[in-house]
Amino acid sequence: MGYNELSYLLLFLPAALIVYQVTPARYRKFVLLAFSWLYFFLCSRLLIFYLLGTTVGVYLLAIAMYRVQEAASRKKLLCAAGVAGLFGVLLYVKYTNFFIRVLNQLGAGNSGWQEIPAVKILVPIGISYYTLEAVGYLLEVYWGRQKAERSFVRVALFLSFFPQTMEGPIARWQDTAMQLTEGHGLTSENLRDGSVRILWGLFKKMLIADRLNTAVNALFTNYTQYQGAMTAVSGIFYALQLYMEFSGVVDIILGSAQMFGIRLPENFRQPFFSQTASEFWRRWHITLGVWCKTYLFYPVTTSRLTMRWNRFARKKCGKYVARIGVTAIALTPVWLFNGLWHGPQWNYIFYGIYYLVLLWLEEVLVPVKKAFYEKTGFSSSHTFWHLFRILRTWIIIFTGEMFFRAAGLRAGLEMFRRLFQGVHLSAIREGGLLQLGLDRMDYRVIVLGTAAVFVYDLMKERKVPVWEAIVQKRKAVSWTLVYCLIFAIVLFGAYGPGYQKVDLIYAGF
Amino acid sequence: MIDMADGNTLGTESRAEKRGKKSAGRQAAVFFLILFLMLCLSSALFYRVAASMTDSAYMKRNTIKTVLLREEPYTIDVLVLGDSESYTTFSPLQVWMGSGISSFVAGQSAQTMSEARTMLDIALEHQKPKVVLMETNMLYRDTVSLKGIQDSFYERAAVLFPVFRYHNLWKALGQKVNNDGEYWKGYEVHKGVKSCGNTDHYMEADSTVKQVSSVNSRILSEIRQKCEDAGAKLILYSGPSTVNYSMDKHNGIAQLAKEQNIPYLDLNLKAKELGMDWNRDSFDGGDHLNDAGSWKVSMYLTRYLKTLHLPDHREDPAYSDWNDNAQSFLKIIRANIMEIQKTKQT
Numbered sequence: 017m018g019y020n021e022l023s024y025l026l027l028f029l030p031a032a033l034i035v036y037q038v039t040p041a042r043y044r045k046f047v048l049l050a051f052s053w054l055y056f057f058l059c060s061r062l063l064i065f066y067l068l069g070t071t072v073g074v075y076l077l078a079i080a081m082y083r084v085q086e087a088a089s090r091k092k093l094l095c096a097a098g099v100a101g102l103f104g105v106l107l108y109v110k111y112t113n114f115f116i117r118v119l120n121q122l123g124a125g126n127s128g129w130q131e132i133p134a135v136k137i138l139v140p141i142g143i144s145y146y147t148l149e150a151v152g153y154l155l156e157v158y159w160g161r162q163k164a165e166r167s168f169v170r171v172a173l174f175l176s177f178f179p180q181t182m183e184g185p186i187a188r189w190q191d192t193a194m195q196l197t198e199g200h201g202l203t204s205e206n207l208r209d210g211s212v213r214i215l216w217g218l219f220k221k222m223l224i225a226d227r228l229n230t231a232v233n234a235l236f237t238n239y240t241q242y243q244g245a246m247t248a249v250s251g252i253f254y255a256l257q258l259y260m261e262f263s264g265v266v267d268i269i270l271g272s273a274q275m276f277g278i279r280l281p282e283n284f285r286q287p288f289f290s291q292t293a294s295e296f297w298r299r300w301h302i303t304l305g306v307w308c309k310t311y312l313f314y315p316v317t318t319s320r321l322t323m324r325w326n327r328f329a330r331k332k333c334g335k336y337v338a339r340i341g342v343t344a345i346a347l348t349p350v351w352l353f354n355g356l357w358h359g360p361q362w363n364y365i366f367y368g369i370y371y372l373v374l375l376w377l378e379e380v381l382v383p384v385k386k387a388f389y390e391k392t393g394f395s396s397s398h399t400f401w402h403l404f405r406i407l408r409t410w411i412i413i414f415t416g417e418m419f420f421r422a423a424g425l426r427a428g429l430e431m432f433r434r435l436f437q438g439v440h441l442s443a444i445r446e447g448g449l450l451q452l453g454l455d456r457m458d459y460r461v462i463v464l465g466t467a468a469v470f471v472y473d474l475m476k477e478r479k480v481p482v483w484e485a486i487v488q489k490r491k492a493v494s495w496t497l498v499y500c501l502i503f504a505i506v507l508f509g510a511y512g513p514g515y516q517k518v519d520l521i522y523a524g525f
Numbered sequence: 526m527i528d529m530a531d532g533n534t535l536g537t538e539s540r541a542e543k544r545g546k547k548s549a550g551r552q553a554a555v556f557f558l559i560l561f562l563m564l565c566l567s568s569a570l571f572y573r574v575a576a577s578m579t580d581s582a583y584m585k586r587n588t589i590k591t592v593l594l595r596e597e598p599y600t601i602d603v604l605v606l607g608d609s610e611s612y613t614t615f616s617p618l619q620v621w622m623g624s625g626i627s628s629f630v631a632g633q634s635a636q637t638m639s640e641a642r643t644m645l646d647i648a649l650e651h652q653k654p655k656v657v658l659m660e661t662n663m664l665y666r667d668t669v670s671l672k673g674i675q676d677s678f679y680e681r682a683a684v685l686f687p688v689f690r691y692h693n694l695w696k697a698l699g700q701k702v703n704n705d706g707e708y709w710k711g712y713e714v715h716k717g718v719k720s721c722g723n724t725d726h727y728m729e730a731d732s733t734v735k736q737v738s739s740v741n742s743r744i745l746s747e748i749r750q751k752c753e754d755a756g757a758k759l760i761l762y763s764g765p766s767t768v769n770y771s772m773d774k775h776n777g778i779a780q781l782a783k784e785q786n787i788p789y790l791d792l793n794l795k796a797k798e799l800g801m802d803w804n805r806d807s808f809d810g811g812d813h814l815n816d817a818g819s820w821k822v823s824m825y826l827t828r829y830l831k832t833l834h835l836p837d838h839r840e841d842p843a844y845s846d847w848n849d850n851a852q853s854f855l856k857i858i859r860a861n862i863m864e865i866q867k868t869k870q871t
Contacts, residue, residue: 022682023675204549457696495556499563506567507692512679 017058018520019182019268020221025214028055029272032178036276037202044199045169048177048276055178056141063140066105067176073101074150075171078157082164095158099151106147109139114360142181144357144525148307149175153189155311162189170197179272182523183265185283185303188310192280200277210275212483215501216472217267222509223465225261226518229510231452232257236421239431244438246448247431251418256466258417259287262301262522281306286473291396291405293374293412304357308350317346336383343379347372358525362425370416461508564686571691579704583697586633587690590647592708593631598651600844602835603628604757605711606644606748607660607764608636613813614660614764614792616823617710618854621847623827625837628658630711637666637673638744639680645751646684654757655835657748658826661763661778661789662770664737664745673740709854714816716861718868721767721803721811728793731772737781749785758833762790764822765801767811790829792822799825805865816861 017024032051039047057064077098084090116132123129153174156162165171173196174189187193235242235250242250263284273280283302290296297305316322322345329338355368388394394401415432422428449459475482486494511517579595581588603626605615611632620628629652631644641663648654667673683690721727737745752759761782763770770793782789792799799821803811806818814822838844 021675022678027678204546204553455696457700491552495559498556499560502560503563503567506564506688507695509692512690512693 017055018523019179019265019272020218020520028058029275033202033207033275041199041201045173045197048196049169049173052173052176052178052181056176056181059141059181060138063138066109066140066143067146070102070105070146070150071168071172071175074098074154074175075165075168078154078164078171079166081154081157085160091158095154098154102147102151102154106143109137109143111356111360112137141523142183145180145182145184145186146175148186148304148357149188152186152307152311156189165193167197170194173197177273177278179269180280182520183262183269184522185266185269185281186307187281187303188306192278195278198277202275203277206277207275208487209483210271210273212498212501213271213274214268215271215498215505217264217269217271218505218509219465219501220260220264220267220469222505222511224462224469225257225264226510226515227454227458227462228253228257228260229516229518231449231454232421234452236423236427239422239427239434242443242448243434244436244443245441246443247418247434248414249444249449250421250431251414254421255414255417258421258521259284260466260469261518261520265520265522286477288410288413289406289473289477290409291402292378292409293371294378296409296413297371297375304354308354312350312353313346316349317342322346340376340380344376347375351375358420363419363422363428366425366428367416367420370419374412465504465508564688568686568688570688571694572687574694574697575687575691577704578694578697578702579706579708580697580702581706583694583702584691585693586635589631589633589708589711590644592711593629593644593648594651596629596652597843599653601627601629601648601652601654602838603656603658603830604645604648604652604654605630605632605658605660606636606641607632608663608666609634609713609813610662610764610766610769611636611660612711612713613715613815614819614822615658615826616712616819616854616858618712618847618851619820619823619858620827620830621710621839622851622855623824624831624835625839626827626830626835627838627844627847628710628830632660632711635666636663637676637680638663638741638748639677642744642748642751643680643684645748649751649755653755656830656833657752657757657759659745659748659759659761661761662766664741664778664781665735665774666741667738673738677740707853709850712819714857714861715808715813715819716816716864717808718805718815718865719808719810720805721807724767724803724811727767727803727811728770728772728775728796731776733773733776734780735771735773735777737777742781742785745781745787746785749787758788760788760790762826763793765792765796765799765814765818767803767807769812792825795825805868815865816858817865820858820862 017028019025028051032047035051036044036047053064053067056067077094081091081094081098084094113134116134120129120131123131153162153171157164170193174187174193177192177196180187232250232253235246235253239247239250266283270280270282281303285299285302287296287300290299322342325345326338326342329341351368351372352365353368354371355365358364358367396402396405418431419425419428422431450456454462472482486497575584575587576591576594578584579588579591584591603617603620605611605617605628607630609632612630615628615630617628617630620626629648631648633640633644636644641659645657667676679689749759761778763775763778770791775791775793778791779789801818801821806814806821808815839848
């Protein structure tokens with residue numbers, strides 16, 4: 017039951033809202049939990065036991081850690097056991113067959129190697145998301161930044177709140193846990209604002225992302241038929257599809273939560289206005305970035321090994337080398353983790369390494385950038401330079417997404433090679449785009465829809481509170497805009513005959 | 526005093542809150558009422574456009590609805606419902622040539638039971654069929670999972686607001702629309718050949734029963750009731766398909782047919798009698814029949830329909846275009862069957 021489906025939007029969510037509202041305030045948390053577990057059960061059936069096991073385990077471990085806080089070594093042991101257990105389950109369900117495949121490939125050359133058969137393992141929905149939340153909570157308690165939670169319902173809701181189940185955002189305990197059990201009643205403002213946010217998400221997903229899906233499938237399935245500009249189009253289309261889909265679904269998620277008066281952390285902040293790759297990652301899938309920064313980057317940066325290296329390098333090689341060394345040490349686990357988190361495929365791992373190298377190079381080239389600014393008089397706020405840096409970041413993003421979506425690393429590398437073959441726009445001009453299952457009308461919808469999203473993002477980038485401004489206008493204006501949004505989705509949405517149903521992309525990670 | 530003042534303030538706030546809630550409720554009601562009216566209006570508009578369009582480039586799988594609506598009122602005696610198995614096994618113009626019985630296949634690719642129910646409703650607005658033949662493959666279409674429930678939900682919404690079904694027709698604005706396609710009374714012509722491969726286990730004896738979901742059983746019962754109310758006889762039939770049918774399904778359908786007192790004809794059990802050549806009679810490896818396969822099935826069904834004493838309209842001037850249509854159709858089918866017979870086994 018995807019968040020964009022009728023069964024969720026017109027049945028499940030309204031039912032949850034009604035039952036929540038008619039229940040006395042102190043019992044509302046139980047309603048939210050019941051609906052959250054029901055949602056999980058409807059999506060993953062008996063695999064809900066993974067979630068229940070994780071919830072009970074994390075709840076008890078946190079309390080145990082809190083009780084032995086004076087005994088540092090026992091506390092450490094409990095935390096390590098918890099983190100290892102959580103990641104162990106994630107590794108088991110998602111990576112067992114990947115490791116079997118790697119072992120079989122390594123052993124294939126040796127005579128007498130008996131191929132290990134693949135194992136059939138069912139993966140519960142959202143395990144990549146709730147596992148990170150659970151690990152985050154355990155580490156917060158271990159570091160003493162949070163008390164172990166006594167309320168089982170709060171821990172359970174934190175790990176399973178139904179709008180977050182499929183695609184996050186990956187919340188930290190301090191972001192959401194308390195709100196989830198407050199049991200505030202529904203308000204007309206929250207219902208209105210949440211509904212509009214859901215509509216905006218549906219607009220992005222159904223008009224643009226789902227329409228682009230046909231072309232993206234054609235481009236990546238038959239990648240050997242394309243080169244030059246058309247291969248570049250593959251990366252551009254997929255990046256656009258992914259942004260519209262993921263940010264659109266996150267809008268639906270945040271809108272759903274807002275209807276209950278719950279503010280989930282934002283996951284996107286106009287990523288296509290980024291001037292560098294590192295800025296892009298501060299604006300794209302923000303909660304994964306924050307999780308990695310909080311629970312991987314900082315611990316590694318402040319680890320004894322890194323500190324020792326820092327002292328040693330500063331003494332022997334100077335500040336610059338020390339800094340880029342520390343950056344490399346801290347970034348490596350973050351980006352390997354980021355790649356692996358997306359799934360057991362080499363192209364995801366490559367995708368992580370790709371950004372690792374780019375972000376590290378950004379740090380390495382800081383003195384060069386400084387010297388360039390001094391010589392040319394440019395600065396990051398200079399309009400031309402600003403636009404140039406945005407375009408450069410787009411190229412980085414499109415290339416990265418091309419590897420990310422490719423059918424394996426080999427296909428990704430082949431597509432990259434093909435980018436530089438037959439580099440002329442004639443393939444596009446001569447109707448190449450019309451061979452991808454989309455007609456001119458489809459492209460018009462994509463262009464107009466993207467333009468609408470661009471304008472909205474631009475206003476947000478300039479700190480214009482778009483929706484708040486609309487609400488303050490006369491009712492006729494705000495209602496007309498909402499009706500336009502609804503009818504844009506109804507008329508121009510890519511659904512019904514002639515369109516394939518597109519599953520939520522990030523629900524698969 | 527202070528308490529009283531506080532009490533008054535609280536009381537006032539509470540009244541204000543109540544007024545606010547009432548006003549918000551009223552506004553919401555007005556908002557949804559306007560939305561409802563706009564949906565009704567746009568639905569009427571799109572339905573009107575759809576009713577005049579048979580270009581499958583825009584109408585996709587809904588084309589057949591318009592084609593059905595274009596049939597002369599009260600001329601169809603046999604209405605066929607079903608998914609793609611229906612329009613690749615039943616050929617109305619062949620039945621016409623052999624018996625003079627007027628029939629129409631209102632099947633759609635992947636038609637669900639709820640869509641079949643809607644299709645029957647549409648047909649009954651302008652036709653009064655004496656027999657409704659229902660191909661049974663859709664009885665096993667998923668209804669229990671969320672997807673099944675959702676499909677059913679979408680179908681209900683599309684019946685209420687046809688704009689959901691025909692929303693894509695905006696694409697035809699300013700475009701050249703081709704409304705002159707040949708639809709052969711719903712039959713789909715196929716001359717490709719793809720062998721079914723090993724058919725040793727096809728309809729192998731098996732006493733297990735594959736149950737039809739309760740949702741589909743209920744819709745079947747509704748369809749039977751609608752047929753009864755319209756004075757039509759509902760008959761179930763399973764077209765030969767090595768991919769879609771097996772003995773456990775046969776048992777399930779036979780059991781359901783018995784429970785609901787509906788005649789059931791499984792042509793998979795008569796494959797030998799029909800003379801099916803599984804190396805040549807399908808265009809996609811046993812899933813669907815090509816023109817050679819459907820010719821054999823339609824011959825059998827013609828004989829079967831004749832036993833129901835349906836009127837022969839071949840001499841009726843009101844049906845003169847059926848004879849012309851049938852001649853054109855026969856030409857194409859003959860050529861296709863000849864081509865199929867020449868095709869080497871693949």
